[in-house]
Amino acid sequence: MSLNERQRKLLAMLANTGEVKVAALKETFGVTEMTIRRDLEKLELAGYVKRTFGGAIMASKDVAIGDRTGVRTEEKQAIGKAAAALVQENDAIFIDGGTTTLYVARYLRADMNLTVVTNALNIAMELLEKRITTVVTGGMALEATSTLVGPGTIEAIGKMAFDRVFLGATGLTAKHGFSNSNMYEAEIKRLAIAQATEANIVIDHTKYGAKELFSYAGIADVQRIISSERPEEALEQACRESGTELLIAHKDV
Structure with missing residues (x-):
């Protein structure tokens, strides 16, 4: 699919910042909002x-974790800090792979009496440096995301019970709930929620309205969403109707 000069520039901006807004693009390129929306529709189809x-x-499509680590860092730090503050002494928790969930592990206090289960190798290293009791699931390693997946991982998680789980998501819509681009990781997230007393989803605001192929939970299936901004009214209303708490983490100033 061929792109015009404006669309190529728009794509370059996205590659640099990770996110663009229609209102800003309209001013940048001096065109109508409808033109920008058509550009974005074309880029999405491509x-x-x-x-x-x-x-x-x-588009995510299993973007390597190293390529995502520096994107929206302040937001992810705030989300991770707010999520970690929910953890209590003697908890058994599960943290899955992702750049936002990494900050949950990073903000856990080193002096807490915890057991943390994870299928993410980078998160396990973070926890070991804090001398937090860490259980790493078995499974097949995915290079792009540093996570362990597959039957071994499923078997291990299926034998555990968690006080709380902290999971990432690639997208969230009122209709499809939480979704992920990788079917193996979606399966792990689904099982972790089933094994938990409390399920927490940590997502930055760009995941609102996005939808991937593999839906792993509806909004009503989790107790809390921890994010950096409030979603649009329709999605926030869906959270209220589902009884799901929306915890907004504010960046440090």
């Missing part, structure tokens, strides 16, 4: 981007 409420983000 597989380059995922449209969100009011803008677009780069």
